[in-house]
Amino acid sequence: MSIIPSAVFQVDLAAVEFNYRHAHTIAGKATEIAAVVKSDAYGLGLTSVAKALSHAGCNLFFVANLDEALSLRSAGLNARIVVFSGDVVKSRDVYREANLVAVVNSREDLVGIADATAPAPYFLNVETGFSRFGLNIDGLQDLKASGVFQNNPPSCIFSHLACSDNAHDLTNKQQRDRFIAAAKMFPEASRSLSASAGLWLGRAYHFDIARIGSALYGLNNARIYPNPLRSVARLRAPLVDIRNVPHRQAVGYGATFRTRRDTCLGIVGIGYKHGLPWACANKLNVKIGQYIAPVVGRISMEYTTVDLTDVPEFARERGGAVDFLYDDFGIDELAAAAGVNSQEVAIRLGASCPRDYPERAIEWGAVASMVGRRGSDTGSVIEKVA
Numbered sequence: 001m002s003i004i005p006s007a008v009f010q011v012d013l014a015a016v017e018f019n020y021r022h023a024h025t026i027a028g029k030a031t032e033i034a035a036v037v038k039s040d041a042y043g044l045g046l047t048s049v050a051k052a053l054s055h056a057g058c059n060l061f062f063v064a065n066l067d068e069a070l071s072l073r074s075a076g077l078n079a080r081i082v083v084f085s086g087d088v089v090k091s092r093d094v095y096r097e098a099n100l101v102a103v104v105n106s107r108e109d110l111v112g113i114a115d116a117t118a119p120a121p122y123f124l125n126v127e128t129g130f131s132r133f134g135l136n137i138d139g140l141q142d143l144k145a146s147g148v149f150q151n152n153p154p155s156c157i158f159s160h161l162a163c164s165d166n167a168h169d170l171t172n173k174q175q176r177d178r179f180i181a182a183a184k185m186f187p188e189a190s191r192s193l194s195a196s197a198g199l200w201l202g203r204a205y206h207f208d209i210a211r212i213g214s215a216l217y218g219l220n221n222a223r224i225y226p227n228p229l230r231s232v233a234r235l236r237a238p239l240v241d242i243r244n245v246p247h248r249q250a251v252g253y254g255a256t257f258r259t260r261r262d263t264c265l266g267i268v269g270i271g272y273k274h275g276l277p278w279a280c281a282n283k284l285n286v287k288i289g290q291y292i293a294p295v296v297g298r299i300s301m302e303y304t305t306v307d308l309t310d311v312p313e314f315a316r317e318r319g320g321a322v323d324f325l326y327d328d329f330g331i332d333e334l335a336a337a338a339g340v341n342s343q344e345v346a347i348r349l350g351a352s353c354p355r356d357y358p359e360r361a362i363e364w365g366a367v368a369s370m371v372g373r374r375g376s377d378t379g380s381v382i383e384k385v386a
């Protein structure tokens, strides 16, 4: 049995690559799969994930802000990077020097960009029903007539679907119709509407670029069964103590669990400090080797208690590994058990536990595979770093 010193969040980069290729298969050749690696790649590690995806042939990345974009550049990523949000006017020089693509989210952004002496590429976000960022379609025609796009037209028009995880929701078609109307004003620009769940809405939703985050990380937002995505994360924690307690003994804060027999309890070194949702008290099964053990009582800050009574004695060992995420129980299942959102669970675990990338060492300078290549594009190239 392996001895592990602390809770660890393991990320399988080969599975991320697999999911990237799968997204390609679904979207088809006409659609470029862009990787959304914002928020530290949903907690999985910005540069490690981008490196793996670049290796798999991805040449277009979306990040949340300039900090993330610059991290990728200084790590040597040579692909196109689009920055979802930032002060595109004030930071104009930074965008240019690091060769970053801005997203224009507002009229102010647009006017600032149009004023620039040297035109720079940008993506234009149009609001079709999400009500977050983006220019309202109503004003677009007037803006166009004012000549603001003359010197510097957008290279891509994009919008974001609110309800794509439900294929039956009529909002999808409504947003798509508005999006197409807006994109018609810019026939030269490429078009992007869908995120992960949009992959399963059919070709009519794929357009030129699909912006894929969750699906790369194995999160099945659209609840497609059987799940075609590979689970990307494992969560292991050490069994730090074992104690035998009698029948009818209270366990943990609030005494939310009472033993129903003489019970062998295991104290595991993971709590909500490590990103394990407090809400999954009494609702999870963990694995010790091939044996199943239920979580009993509340999750505390540093520790979780499990019932080891049915685990054979030889498999209970202090320092041994307890698996909270395993083959048929991934982040989606953990999130569902806790009644919370999968992306939130991934981000919290990734931010709070030490991360590990087992069995995988992608060399910088690796040649990109042929997957996802379009036209004469040389694909993504990661420069060698010392």
Ligand SMILES: *Cc1c(COP(=O)(O)O)cnc(C)c1O
Residues within 6 Å of the ligand: 036, 038, 160, 194, 195, 196, 197, 211, 212, 213, 214, 215, 221
């Ligand atoms: C986060 C985000 C995405 C990716 O969404 P997933 O559902 O995780 O694939 C795409 N587009 C925008 C604008 C986003 O904010």
